[in-house]
Amino acid sequence: MALxxxxxxxxxxxxxxxxxxxxxxxxTRPSAAWFEIHxxxxxxxxxxxxxxxxxxxxxxxxxxxxxxxxxxxxxxDRLHLARVQALIDQxxxxxxxxxxxxxxxxxxxxxxxxPMPYTRExxxxxxxxxxxxQDALGRExxxxxxxxxxxxxxxxxxxxxxxxxxVHRTGCRLLCDVSNIYLSAHNLGSDRDRYIxxxxxxxxxxxxxxxxxxxxxxxxxxxxxDTHGSRIAEPVWAFYSRALKRFGxxxxxxxxxxxxxxxxxILAETARADAVSQSTFAPKPSHALAx
Amino acid sequence: MLSLLEIQHRIRDAVIADDAAGPLxxxxxxxxxxxxxxxxxxxxxxxxxxxxxxxxxxxxxxLAGEHFATAAAQAFVRAHPPAVPCIAEYGADYPAFLASRxxxxxxxxxxxxxxxxxxxxxxxIAVDRAPLTVESLASIDASELPDRHLTLQSGLRYCTAExxxxxxxxxxxxxxxxxxxxxxxxxxxxxxxGARGEFRIERLAEAExxxxxxxxxxxxxxxxxERALDINATFDxxxxxxxxxxxxxxxxxxxxxxxx
Numbered sequence: 061m062a063l064x065x066x067x068x069x070x071x072x073x074x075x076x077x078x079x080x081x082x083x084x085x086x087x088t089r090p091s092a093a094w095f096e097i098h099x100x101x102x103x104x105x106x107x108x109x110x111x112x113x114x115x116x117x118x119x120x121x122x123x124x125x126x127x128x129x130x131x132x133x134x135x136x137d138r139l140h141l142a143r144v145q146a147l148i149d150q151x152x153x154x155x156x157x158x159x160x161x162x163x164x165x166x167x168x169x170x171x172x173x174x175p176m177p178y179t180r181e182x183x184x185x186x187x188x189x190x191x192x193x194q195d196a197l198g199r200e201x202x203x204x205x206x207x208x209x210x211x212x213x214x215x216x217x218x219x220x221x222x223x224x225x226x227v228h229r230t231g232c233r234l235l236c237d238v239s240n241i242y243l244s245a246h247n248l249g250s251d252r253d254r255y256i257x258x259x260x261x262x263x264x265x266x267x268x269x270x271x272x273x274x275x276x277x278x279x280x281x282x283x284x285x286d287t288h289g290s291r292i293a294e295p296v297w298a299f300y301s302r303a304l305k306r307f308g309x310x311x312x313x314x315x316x317x318x319x320x321x322x323x324x325x326i327l328a329e330t331a332r333a334d335a336v337s338q339s340t341f342a343p344k345p346s347h348a349l350a351x
Numbered sequence: 352m353l354s355l356l357e358i359q360h361r362i363r364d365a366v367i368a369d370d371a372a373g374p375l376x377x378x379x380x381x382x383x384x385x386x387x388x389x390x391x392x393x394x395x396x397x398x399x400x401x402x403x404x405x406x407x408x409x410x411x412x413x414l415a416g417e418h419f420a421t422a423a424a425q426a427f428v429r430a431h432p433p434a435v436p437c438i439a440e441y442g443a444d445y446p447a448f449l450a451s452r453x454x455x456x457x458x459x460x461x462x463x464x465x466x467x468x469x470x471x472x473x474x475x476i477a478v479d480r481a482p483l484t485v486e487s488l489a490s491i492d493a494s495e496l497p498d499r500h501l502t503l504q505s506g507l508r509y510c511t512a513e514x515x516x517x518x519x520x521x522x523x524x525x526x527x528x529x530x531x532x533x534x535x536x537x538x539x540x541x542x543x544x545g546a547r548g549e550f551r552i553e554r555l556a557e558a559e560x561x562x563x564x565x566x567x568x569x570x571x572x573x574x575x576x577e578r579a580l581d582i583n584a585t586f587d588x589x590x591x592x593x594x595x596x597x598x599x600x601x602x603x604x605x606x607x608x609x610x611x
Binding site: 100101103104105106107108110125126127129132133134137139140162163164165166167168169170171172174175176177179181182185208209210211212213214247248277278279281283285 | 352354355356358359360362363366367377378379380381382383384385387388389391392395396399400432433434435436437438439440475476477478505546547548
């Protein structure tokens with residue numbers, strides 16, 4: 061299925077809207093192209109939901125769920141999905157997205173985005189869940205590539221092959237987390253440039269950038285932890301520019317979920333993302349050669 | 352070959368129960384030690400939910416100390432994973448769990464304090480609605496009132512305790528650290544009211560508490576009044592109703608379907 065309710069989304073960068081900034085945004089209406097929220101922060105917080113509805117009157121909102129868990133072999137949480145739908149009905153977001161991961165298992169929520177092998181069985185399960193989510197929401201669902209620390213020797217396809225087939229089977233679109241590609245390639249020793257070269261660019265609706273934290277590993281080297289608790293690392297900005305060249309201009313979100321700073325700091329990162337995008341696509345000066 | 356369900360069950364055990372990845376290990380890849388990589392998820396599960404509980408019950412840490420509170424939260428997280436993705440709902444059973452921990456016997460009021468914190472957290476994120484006015488009662492025949500139900504503000508909770516935990520939480524909130532603080536057992540009936548980031552705790556007389564908590568529990572005004580009169584024969588239900596409405600706590604008066 062391919063349900064399309066995608067409205068015009070600016071290619072300017074947006075900011076993750078977290079609970080500490082809600083009252084500030086309501087009071088000051090900062091200059092921001094759009095915000096992305098985690099519905100799980102609002103579903104059981106009536107005050108926060110009230111502020112969000114107010115904010116949604118003036119800003120485009122993207123809804124990014126961390127709890128739908130399309131990778132759960134024990135099934136998705138339909139009650140949670142219904143609650144997300146109820147919030148969506150109130151704020152009419154521009155995008156709704158989630159992760160290629162699982163976080164619930166047999167009635168338990170593991171509060172993390174957990175890895176899974178990329179096999180035909182996993183593809184069948186995830187495709188069925190994406191179909192179910194899109195049917196329930198009545199709109200396209202954006203699936204985000206995960207940050208990975210560990211893979212599976214039993215995988216029979218690469219992550220890009222898995223995502224491409226998922227798009228083909230379900231008509232879903234992709235949320236490409238550029239930082240996750242960078243981080244996963246570092247952690248698992250894969251080729252990040254090959255990843256963006258092979259990803260179906262037409263399916264990409266949104267990009268993510270987030271900070272990570274290097275941690276030393278026993279035996280040497282370091283693993284990059286997807287903490288979303290710092291500025292975007294310098295090498296990721298260069299990689300982001302290469303991704304833009306491949307995908308074209310896309311709305312890009314700055315994620316900052318831990319040690320959340322003042323909103324101005326996050327908005328400064330969105331401004332930098334916009335500057336990188338502008339310089340990536342700026343016409344190159346031509347030199348008149350004397351003959 | 353393990354099915355996806357079996358793999359996820361084993362990852363679940365490795366993340367929550369700290370079980371060795373066991374038969375999972377040959378399937379994992381990444382880094383020099385894939386088991387250590389999987390442990391990153393275990394650490395995140397433990398650390399994020401422990402932090403959530405400590406943030407939700409700060410007065411418990413103040414009362415029992417960081418060491419006790421952190422160890423209790425870590426044990427709770429292992430024993431009681433969340434059931435839903437909204438972490439704001441996580442921890443309703445934590446006060447009872449706290450009371451079962453070794454060392455909790457020296458603080459017999461800790462569970463009640465934690466329950467009060469839970470209620471405060473809930474009412475603080477509520478949204479209040481326009482309350483009924485006393486004048487709106489004029490449109491209702493007085494003889495019908497006993498059969499009516501009241502709908503109260505959503506940010507309203509009633510609880511009892513065998514210790515004056517309202518005083519204790521005020522000590523915590525005032526950041527007071529008196530050298531000596533006499534704390535004696537005493538029954539208290541508390542009304543916790545809040546909305547939009549604010550809250551207030553009030554101690555009620557027993558009959559007033561019984562009346563208000565019964566109304567909040569869904570019984571008719573008449574039944575609530577009878578329960579209060581059982582406590583105190585001089586209780587005046589009419590005045591109690593007026594006080595409830597005047598306090599802005601009632602948002603609707605409904606006709607009864609059935610009595611609870």
